[in-house]
Each structure stands twice: as structure tokens, then as C-alpha cells.
Amino acid sequence: MKYLLLTTGLALAGCVQPPRSDPHVLAIVRRASQPDTAPKPPSGIASVRAEGIEGVREFAVAERKSQLKRFPCASCHTLPLEQLRLKQTGKKAAHWDVELRHAAENVMSCATCHPAEDADSLRTLQGKPVGLNHSYQVCAQCHAAQARDWAGGSHGRRASGWAAERVVNNCASCHNPHAPALPSRWPAIPRTDSR
Amino acid sequence: MSVNSFRILNNKGIEQLLERNVDRRTAALTMAGALAAGAGLAATSANPFASSESREKARLNWDAYFQGNFRLMTEEEKTETVRRLERLHQLQNTDRIRVTALDAVPGVLYGYAFNISKCRGYMDCVRACIAENNQDRRSAMQYIRVHEMEHGQISFEHADDAYFHEVPAAGHFYVGTQCFHCQNPPCTQVCPVQATWMEPDGIVVVDYNWCIGCRYCMAACPYDARRFNWADPVVPEAELNRNQHYLGNRLRQKGVVEKCTFCIQRSRAGGNPACVEACPTGARIFGNLLDPDSEIRWVLRNKKVFRLKEDLGAEPKFWYFTD
Amino acid sequence: MSATSRVVPAIDERKRSALTGFLRDSLAEVTSGSAAYHAWMGLLTFLMLAGAFAYSVQLRQGMGVTGMHDHVSWGFYISNFTFLVGLAAAAVILVMPTYVLKDHDFKQAVLIGEAMAVAALLMAISFVVVDLGGPARLWHLIPGLGIFNFPSSLLAWDILVLNGYLALNLAAPFYILYSHYQGREPRPAVYIPAVFLSILWAVSVHLVTAFLYAGLPARPYWNTALMGPRFLATAFAAGPALMILILAAIRANTPFPVAQATLDKLAMVVTVAGQICLVMLGSELFTEFYRQTEHGRGARYLFFGLDGHNLLVPWIWMSVAMVVLATAILTIHPLRRSPPWLYSACVLLFVGILVEKGLGTIIPGFVPEPWGRIDEYLPTWVELVVGLGIWAMGAFVFTVLAKAAIPIELGKRRRAGMLLSPGKEVG
Numbered sequence: 001m002k003y004l005l006l007t008t009g010l011a012l013a014g015c016v017q018p019p020r021s022d023p024h025v026l027a028i029v030r031r032a033s034q035p036d037t038a039p040k041p042p043s044g045i046a047s048v049r050a051e052g053i054e055g056v057r058e059f060a061v062a063e064r065k066s067q068l069k070r071f072p073c074a075s076c077h078t079l080p081l082e083q084l085r086l087k088q089t090g091k092k093a094a095h096w097d098v099e100l101r102h103a104a105e106n107v108m109s110c111a112t113c114h115p116a117e118d119a120d121s122l123r124t125l126q127g128k129p130v131g132l133n134h135s136y137q138v139c140a141q142c143h144a145a146q147a148r149d150w151a152g153g154s155h156g157r158r159a160s161g162w163a164a165e166r167v168v169n170n171c172a173s174c175h176n177p178h179a180p181a182l183p184s185r186w187p188a189i190p191r192t193d194s195r
Numbered sequence: 196m197s198v199n200s201f202r203i204l205n206n207k208g209i210e211q212l213l214e215r216n217v218d219r220r221t222a223a224l225t226m227a228g229a230l231a232a233g234a235g236l237a238a239t240s241a242n243p244f245a246s247s248e249s250r251e252k253a254r255l256n257w258d259a260y261f262q263g264n265f266r267l268m269t270e271e272e273k274t275e276t277v278r279r280l281e282r283l284h285q286l287q288n289t290d291r292i293r294v295t296a297l298d299a300v301p302g303v304l305y306g307y308a309f310n311i312s313k314c315r316g317y318m319d320c321v322r323a324c325i326a327e328n329n330q331d332r333r334s335a336m337q338y339i340r341v342h343e344m345e346h347g348q349i350s351f352e353h354a355d356d357a358y359f360h361e362v363p364a365a366g367h368f369y370v371g372t373q374c375f376h377c378q379n380p381p382c383t384q385v386c387p388v389q390a391t392w393m394e395p396d397g398i399v400v401v402d403y404n405w406c407i408g409c410r411y412c413m414a415a416c417p418y419d420a421r422r423f424n425w426a427d428p429v430v431p432e433a434e435l436n437r438n439q440h441y442l443g444n445r446l447r448q449k450g451v452v453e454k455c456t457f458c459i460q461r462s463r464a465g466g467n468p469a470c471v472e473a474c475p476t477g478a479r480i481f482g483n484l485l486d487p488d489s490e491i492r493w494v495l496r497n498k499k500v501f502r503l504k505e506d507l508g509a510e511p512k513f514w515y516f517t518d
Numbered sequence: 519m520s521a522t523s524r525v526v527p528a529i530d531e532r533k534r535s536a537l538t539g540f541l542r543d544s545l546a547e548v549t550s551g552s553a554a555y556h557a558w559m560g561l562l563t564f565l566m567l568a569g570a571f572a573y574s575v576q577l578r579q580g581m582g583v584t585g586m587h588d589h590v591s592w593g594f595y596i597s598n599f600t601f602l603v604g605l606a607a608a609a610v611i612l613v614m615p616t617y618v619l620k621d622h623d624f625k626q627a628v629l630i631g632e633a634m635a636v637a638a639l640l641m642a643i644s645f646v647v648v649d650l651g652g653p654a655r656l657w658h659l660i661p662g663l664g665i666f667n668f669p670s671s672l673l674a675w676d677i678l679v680l681n682g683y684l685a686l687n688l689a690a691p692f693y694i695l696y697s698h699y700q701g702r703e704p705r706p707a708v709y710i711p712a713v714f715l716s717i718l719w720a721v722s723v724h725l726v727t728a729f730l731y732a733g734l735p736a737r738p739y740w741n742t743a744l745m746g747p748r749f750l751a752t753a754f755a756a757g758p759a760l761m762i763l764i765l766a767a768i769r770a771n772t773p774f775p776v777a778q779a780t781l782d783k784l785a786m787v788v789t790v791a792g793q794i795c796l797v798m799l800g801s802e803l804f805t806e807f808y809r810q811t812e813h814g815r816g817a818r819y820l821f822f823g824l825d826g827h828n829l830l831v832p833w834i835w836m837s838v839a840m841v842v843l844a845t846a847i848l849t850i851h852p853l854r855r856s857p858p859w860l861y862s863a864c865v866l867l868f869v870g871i872l873v874e875k876g877l878g879t880i881i882p883g884f885v886p887e888p889w890g891r892i893d894e895y896l897p898t899w900v901e902l903v904v905g906l907g908i909w910a911m912g913a914f915v916f917t918v919l920a921k922a923a924i925p926i927e928l929g930k931r932r933r934a935g936m937l938l939s940p941g942k943e944v945g
Contacts, residue, residue: 029484057488153490157477163465184361187318191359352890387673388658389665408651413591417736419888425582449580450651507735
């Protein structure tokens with residue numbers, strides 16, 4: 001009953017205008033003539049500047065080398081590959097766990113990306129060496145559309161927050177280069193018939 | 196910028212209304228006669244035998260009951276309000292939380308894009324969202340819905356949002372929905388007490404202390420973005436996210452409406468929302484619509500984007516696209 | 519017009535102010551009565567207490583004890599609210615001819631109608647309050663203390679029109695009754711403006727309530743321009759139908775004279791309103807079903823069920839059948855003029871519209887929810903008992919108001935010392 005009394009008292013209303021907002025979001029975006037070009041704060045993420053990417057503003061790529069378990073490769077690859085193979089006879093192959101499920105056999109093999117003569121680098125199809133931090137350059141040779149989306153921002157995950165300097169993940173941060181397809185798996189939470 | 200301009204409303208809120216030099220508690224006490232809700236609190240706060248802690252708790256709850264609308268608070272009042280929340284939590288639990296009231300940054304308007312080609316239905320976003328935003332575990336409240344659709348049509352009617360099987364299922368694709376933070380939000384327009392509004396950076400928020408629980412906003416939302424606390428929400432102390440924002444993931448009470456805030460506690464601090472960070476496929480893109488170099492702007496420029504139910508004119512700041 | 523009885527006052531009573539006497543006499547009137555009267559009031563009190571208990575459960579445990587959930591976030595309470603606003607608005611159908619057209623057939627019914635409006639409004643407001651998650655925060659609505667989001671929120675409009683209408687329906691009858699109590703004729707200059715205002719107000723009350731829903735594009739089932747007019751039509755059918763039943767009950771149980779002409783005219787109103795209701799129903803059904811769009815899924819759920827979900831289907835067909843049957847009975851003149859048929863038709867129409875408003879108006883707006891998922895809704899015992907308690911409260915208020923008003927209108931209660939001049943018209 002108290003509430004009734006309270007509500008009864010509400011007949012005399014103050015006149016309040018609702019917040020009016022411009023309904024055209026894209027127009028707002030278009031009208032933002034002052035581009036926000038202020039330097040972005042550093043991301044604090046170990047990264048390298050992306051190289052060889054054109055048409056987009058400079059950005060950084062998550063550093064890869066420190067993430068690798070068996071690097072530098074030259075710590076094992078002290079001899080040419082053929083001699084190493086001879087030495088290993090009878091033992092389990094060093095990269096036994098690597099199964100190439102990337103493209104058809106007649107398209108690529110280990111040597112398509114890994115030059116026999118320089119274990120610590122990758123190589124382009126033309127044989128140009130590419131550092132492991134810039135492995136995206138190797139991927140981009142075939143996956144041009146993905147590379148374009150990645151450089152622009154619609155493919156891949158951003159490593160830094162939205163406000164900081166742009167650092168994106170390397171291709172190999174998410175995709176296993178030897179089996180790049182994402183796996184199928186069970187959802188992270190069980191069935192919910194949440195209402 | 197018109198979108199960022201807010202009219203100062205004629206409301207004062209009780210604390211704002213009362214003369215500054217009047218002791219707030221005395222003032223509140225005079226008002227309280229008609230309100231049964233505070234009676235128990237008043238009894239405790241006046242009881243000389245109650246422990247000092249329980250008296251402090253009663254006093255803080257009392258102040259919280261009479262606090263004004265957050266949007267109209269001065270900086271000092273905001274600070275006082277979040278300190279009160281922190282102290283109350285400390286009194287009720289053994290450990291501390293950190294509540295901020297970080298304001299919108301000028302020149303920022305948040306936008307979001309969802310890549311339908313990329314989403315694989317893993318629901319990592321949903322799990323991260325629940326953990327980040329301290330959602331009620333008992334009712335398994337979720338802000339995000341992931342709809343499993345059959346190839347051939349985008350039809351929510353025929354989609355399944357409660358799937359649990361290995362994903363992605365053959366012949367299916369996935370579309371996530373959540374609050375779209377409309378630029379012309381139908382939900383805020385209908386609130387009878389302006390407990391929900393759009394912030395200058397475009398985030399639609401709820402003042403959980405101001406909401407009266409009428410649920411008109413839930414009826415008005417065309418996107419099923421709002422959730423109601425049908426009972427006291429439960430978050431185990433061990434799972435509590437202690438980094439909180441007043442308008443975001445701080446603990447809610449029963450009887451109030453809540454919703455996605457683009458993880459305001461993270462985004463206002465420069466971070467990405469938890470769903471964006473958790474998505475292993477990169478299907479979720481978040482950023483500043485007013486920054487021409489942002490990823491979200493790149494998507495709007497370079498992809499064929501669309502929004503859901505555009506005919507309703509709510510102007511969601513949430514776009515969908517395919518590769 | 520009726521027996522004039524002389525009240526013999528005690529000497530000290532002469533000194534008492536008229537207002538105190540009015541209130542005191544009214545209190546005396548409502549606290550005395552037959553055993554049946556006391557039993558009736560006792561029953562209502564019991565139901566109100568039961569409702570209060572159920573509400574206390576809801577307050578303690580949260581709204582989760584209701585059948586509502588995030589996808590059907592309004593249910594039984596808001597449905598009842600909607601129906602009762604219509605009932606309250608229907609009082610205008612009695613006020614207008616009496617005061618404006620000087621139609622004396624309706625005159626006696628007016629005060630009863632306004633008492634009904636007051637009771638219905640109190641019930642409507644109560645149903646909104648029990649639907650709130652935070653009723654203790656209602657002060658947030660008070661302009662100045664809180665924020666009253668007017669004119670943006672239609673709920674703010676509704677609060678305004680409901681409380682305004684309540685005030686009007688309390689003030690005008692109070693003035694008339696109080697004048698009669700003092701043996702004076704009420705001055706038209708005082709109450710006629712209020713009456714005109716209340717006529718406009720009554721229409722706006724129900725229109726605003728309809729706009730509350732119709733203004734939401736999120737809910738295509740509600741988003742129809744016909745919603746407001748249809749609300750009015752159903753209200754003008756159900757309200758006077760209940761009125762007929764109440765007047766008949768008053769005629770049978772009290773000395774209060776109710777002219778047959780009053781009932782006849784009300785029956786005519788009910789008939790026409792019922793016919794209009796059916797035309798509008800047909801119009802809605804046509805647009806919903808001629809081409810079955812996604813926006814028609816709410817209506818499909820209501821009338822035929824959707825994907826095996828069909829909780830409401832039997833109810834809505836029952837409601838349609840009742841309204842059709844009642845309107846048919848009323849349309850046939852000989853049947854309408856026969857009391858048993860008339861009363862049966864009124865019961866059918868009232869219940870039919872109650873079910874249609876209670877289940878068929880609000881819930882299909884939520885089922886399916888905006889993304890097409892179907893989560894059905896049924897009220898729980900808490901909602902039913904709280905609702906019953908509020909209806910009992912309404913009946914209680916109405917009984918009290920009618921009980922206090924009837925003797926004054928009969929001239930049995932007058933201010934101490936007043937002598938009623940013979941033949942003076944009352945009521």
C-alpha cells in the first residue's frame with residue numbers, strides 16, 4: 001500500500017528529454033574527419049615490425065622465435081641433412097611428430113619452406129631466406145587473400161588491446177604450419193538451455 | 196560530436212538534491228519514514244549493541260540505498276560510490292575487490308564485427324564472458340548466444356543455440372549474437388527511470404543500483420541482449436573476477452537487469468572484450484570506430500558487412516561479414 | 519426518489535465537521551452489515567493475506583519463483599494489469615451519458631462504475647508493483663528525487679495517466695457523494711470539468727497502455743496500430759458486462775434501485791462493443807494469417823501452436839468461442855432482453871476477454887523470442903495466489919466504496935442534523 005501512495009504521487013511529472021543520438025553510425029564514422037592518428041601506446045608484447053606488407057598502416061607481428069621449443073635449429077643441424085640422416089639410422093627420426101597435412105603431396109614437401117642449407121630460416125618459393133619471425137611472408141605466397149585480410153585486420157587475432165599499438169599474431173601463432181586446419185572439438189561449455 | 200553529447204537531465208538524485216551541508220544520513224533518515232525497506236537497516240545502524248563492523252555495513256547499505264543515478268554523479272560521488280562497494284565487499288567477504296568508474300575516453304566509439312566464415316562454434320567466447328563478467332552461475336546466465344545454422348540460409352528460426360556436439364558440425368555454420376550496443380537503442384528509450392543509457396563511447400550500460408526491475412527494456416530489445424536476475428546471483432568467491440567496473444562486471448543483486456558491456460572494465464582500460472580475446476578463430480573484431488586505422492574500420496571498408504534486423508532502425512554497432 | 523429517512527442526531531454530533539462525520543459515517547457503514555457481508559469481507563481478507571504471503575515468498579527468493587524467465591519476461595502480472603486498465607477505462611461509458619448527455623438511465627450506475635474504476639486502477643497499479651524486481655526502489659520514479667523518464671518512456675506515461683485517472687475517479691464521486699451527504703446538489707461547475715477531463719483521460723489510459731506494447735518493433739505481435747483501438751473495444755465490452763452483473767447483484771441484495779433501463783442500455787453498449795471486438799479480431803487474424811510471415815509466428819503460436827508448443831491454443835479458442843457466443847446472444851434482441859441469457863452472455867464475454875487479455879495479449883509477444891526460440895510460459899502458484907490476492911483487494915475496495923455510497927445515495931445517511939426534503943432527487 002505504501003507503494004501505491006508513492007506511485008499516486010507521481011502524477012506531476014518532470015519533463016525529461018531522452019538522450020538523442022545520431023542514428024547513422026556510418027555517417028558518424030564518415031564524419032570523423034579528424035583521424036585519430038595520435039601515436040598508440042606500446043603494447044608491451046614481444047613483437048617485430050611487419051615487413052613487406054603494402055597498403056595498410058604499419059603494424060607489428062608477435063615475435064615467434066622465443067616461442068619455439070627447438071630453436072635455433074642449428075644447434076642440432078650441424079651437418080648437412082644427408083649426413084644427419086646417416087647418423088640417425090636405427091634411431092627414431094628427429095621430427096617424427098611432424099606430419100605434413102597442409103597441401104597435396106605434389107604441391108609441397110618439407111623443402112618447400114625449409115631450405116636444406118639454412119636450418120634457421122624459412123625460404124620463399126624463389127629461394128629467398130625468411131626469418132622465422134616473418135614466417136607470414138612464406139604463408140602469404142599461396143594464401144594471398146588470407147594475408148590481405150590478416151594485414152588489414154579481419155583474419156587472425158590481435159595480440160594487443162584495441163587501444164595500444166597494433167600487434168597481430170603470426171600465422172603460426174594459431175595455425176600449426178604443418179597441419180594448419182583448426183581442429184574440430186567439443187564446445188567449451190556444456191549444453192545449456194538457458195532461458 | 197553529436198553522438199557524444201549528453202543532455203544533463205533535471206534529476207538530482209537524493210544525494211544530489213539535498214543540501215550539501217546537511218549530513219547525508221540525517222537527511223536520509225528523514226526521508227525514510229515511508230519506506231519500509233530501510234527499516235531493518237536503520238534499526239541495525241542505530242543499535243548500540245551491534246558490532247562496529249555490522250553497523251558500518253548497515254550504514255553503507257543504507258547510503259547505497261539512497262544513492263543517486265550514477266550517470267548524474269559528480270566525480271567525488273562516483274569515487275565514494277565505488278569505494279563503498281569495495282568496502283562492502285570486504286566486510287562481507289574475506290578479500291578485496293577493485294571497482295573502478297573509469298569514464299569514456301573522448302574520440303572513442305566502440306564497434307564490433309563478427310566473421311561468420313570464421314566462427315566454428317567452440318563457445319570459448321561464452322565461457323570467457325561468464326568468467327570475466329561474474330555472471331550468475333546458478334542460472335547459467337549467458338550474454339552471448341551462438342546459433343548453429345544449416346548451410347543454405349541464415350535463419351535464426353531454424354537455428355540451434357543449445358547444441359552440444361563436436362563442432363563445427365558438418366554442413367553447419369555459426370552466428371553469435373549478444374548486445375549490439377545500438378546507436379539508437381530501443382531499450383534505453385523505454386526505461387522509466389533512466390537506469391540504462393548509452394555512454395559517450397557507445398556502450399549501453401545499466402546502473403544496477405538504479406534499476407527498478409520492470410523489465411521494459413527486455414521487452415523493447417529486438418536482439419535478446421538483456422538478462423534479469425531472477426534470484427540472488429551466485430559467483431563462487433574463488434571464481435570471482437576482482438577487477439570490476441561500476442557499470443560493468445561488479446556483482447549484481449536480484450531483481451535487476453544486466454547485459455553485455457563490451458567488458459567495459461577491460462575496454463575502457465584499452466583491452467579487448469573477453470570474448471574477442473578468447474576466440475581462437477579470430478572471428479571477433481573490436482575497436483574504435485572513430486579511428487580510421489582501426490581493424491573495425493578496415494572491415495567496414497573492405498568487407499561486405501550487414502547488420503541484423505536493420506529495418507528496425509536501432510543502428511547496431513555490431514556488424515557481420517564473411518571472408 | 520426513494521424512501522427518505524430521517525436521521526436523528528445526537529446533540530454533540532451537530533458540532534462535528536461535515537467531513538469528519540462523512541468519514542465516520544462511512545466507516546460505520548462499511549463495518550456493519552449482515553452475516554453474509556461479513557463472510558464476504560472475511561473471505562476477501564483471507565485471500566488478500568494469502569496473496570501477501572505469496573508476495574513475501576517472491577520478495578525473499580526473487581522473481582524466479584514466478585514462471586517468467588529471460589525470454590518471457592512479462593507474464594501473468596502484466597497481463598492482468600493490461601486487462602484491469604481496460605476495466606477502469608470502461609467506467610467512462612457510464613460517465614459520459616450521465617453527465618454530458620444528461621441520460622438519467624445511467625445516473626445511478628455512475629457512482630458504481632466509478633467505484634469499479636477505482637478498484638480496477640488500484641489492482642492495475644498493484645499488478646505493476648508486484649511485477650517489479652526492486653519495489654523498494656520505486657522512489658527512483660519520483661520526479662525531483664529520482665528520474666521520471668517522461669515523455670520518452672511509455673511506462674512513465676502510463677504511471678501518469680493511471681494515477682491521474684485514479685485521482686479523477688476518486689475526486690468526482692467524492693464531491694458528489696459528499697454534497698449529497700450534506701443534502702446539497704453538487705454544483706456542475708465543479709464536477710463537469712472533471713468529468714470531461716476523465717472522459718478524455720479514460721480513452722488515453724487504455725491507449726497509452728496499448729502504446730506501451732505497440733511501440734516496440736522488437737515484438738511484431740504487438741507492433742500493430744490496431745492494438746490501441748482493440749484494447750478500447752474489448753474494454754468497453756468487458757467493463758460494462760461486469761457492470762451489468764454487479765448492478766444486478768446490487769439490485770438483488772440491496773435496496774438500491776437499479777432501473778431496468780440502465781441494464782438495457784449497458785447491454786446495448788456491451789453488444790456493440792462485442793461486435794466491434796469481433797470485427798477487429800477478424801482484421802488482426804487476416805493480416806497475421808493471409809501471408810504467413812515470420813512476424814506472424816506469435817499469432818501462430820497462440821492460435822495453432824508452433825513446433826509442438828501449444829500451451830495457449832485451447833485457451834485462446836475457448837476465449838474466441840466465448841466472445842463469439844456471447845456476442846451472438848447479445849445481438850439477438852429477445853435473448854438480450856431475457857435476464858438469464860443476458861447474464862450468461864455477460865459472464866461469457868467477461869471471462870472470454872479476461873482470458874484473451876490475460877494469455878493472448880502479452881505472452882505471444884515473447885513466444886517465440888526475438889531469435890525464434892520457443893520457451894513457453896505458465897504462471898506458478900505464487901503468481902496465481904498474488905494475483906488472487908490483488909483481485910480480492912479490488913473486490914474489497916469496491917465493496918467498501920459501494921457499501922459507503924449506497925446509503926448516501928439512498929438518502930439514508932446524511933450529515934447529522936440534515937433533513938432531507940421530500941421528493942428531492944438523489945443519486
